[in-house]
Amino acid sequence: MKLYKAYAKVNIFLKITGTRASYHEIISRFMRVDSLYDELSFAPKQKGQEFEIVGEFSCDTKQNSIYKAYIALLEVLDEEAAASLKNLMSRYGVKVIKRIPAFAGLGGGSSDAATFLKMCNEVLHLGLSLNELSAVGIKVGADVPFFIYGYDSANVSGIGEVVEEFKEELLDLEVFTPDVEISTPKVYTLYREQFYNPIDGFEVERLKKTASRDILDQMSADEANDLFKPALQAYKELKNYYRHGHFFSGSGSSFFRVKDV
Ligand SMILES: C[C@@](CO)(OP(=O)(O)O)[C@H](O)COP(=O)(O)OP(=O)(O)OC[C@H]1O[C@@H](n2ccc(N)nc2=O)[C@H](O)[C@@H]1O
């Protein structure tokens, strides 16, 4: 059975530009991490549940982003396509070799969901465009659209649904994930309550144009990521893992830097 790679991402920078109901509007440079990925495949199953995920997960199937992507996909398909998807998933489970740590700011759950949507689109010849798959993906998680498009590097805005390719070299990144389970909503909520300071349009345009390597040369970890300070405040133990010259990905807990050559 064909293996599909679901890559991790880091946020080279992540700045808040405003709010949208309980969400935050952002401008962020997402970069794919070439050396870190889960592997997904369809695996024939014996019998049993309607939907089966085989892999090491800390959550129930119904909470899994892959299952949520399945439900979101069923909602947009016509009757015939929905029947063929249900038929596929009655015969095959989704096997996942999980390597991307969870609660880590690396988008593992979102990447799995995006990869599953693309697998279904391919195997069932659903003919959905990347824009259509992205619109399904955003219902599952804010990071999913980036993984649908599959760019090495992109400027991501809105709450995550606007993905614009940024052409640059893929950096060779070293990622370190402390053993701290971070809740994304908790960090965003603390940001809004105590650190809210959205950047203006000029700064947005400057950041969008700046190469990732230059961002990392010019900015400190807390300048590059508006969620770093609230994460440090909510999870005090995080500071024990921080090393000068490292950057913070998303809502954490992972740190990264460009590998020495
Ligand atoms: C912070 C980022 C940066 O890439 O990712 P992670 O560090 O979690 O990987 C994203 O903005 C997170 O993406 P993701 O983790 O997919 O978020 P979701 O599941 O959609 O949302 C979880 C919760 O985070 C908050 N949230 C999420 C995205 C956003 N733009 N503003 C928000 O305020 C909301 O409280 C939401 O209920």
Ligand SMILES: Nc1ncnc2c1ncn2[C@@H]1O[C@H](COP(=O)(O)OP(=O)(O)O)[C@@H](O)[C@H]1O
């Ligand atoms: N396919 C999945 N892979 C990892 N975690 C998942 C998945 N589906 C749901 N989850 C749940 O999502 C949360 C962590 O999401 P994840 O995407 O791994 O982290 P982050 O948002 O920090 O990048 C946990 O509550 C985990 O149980």
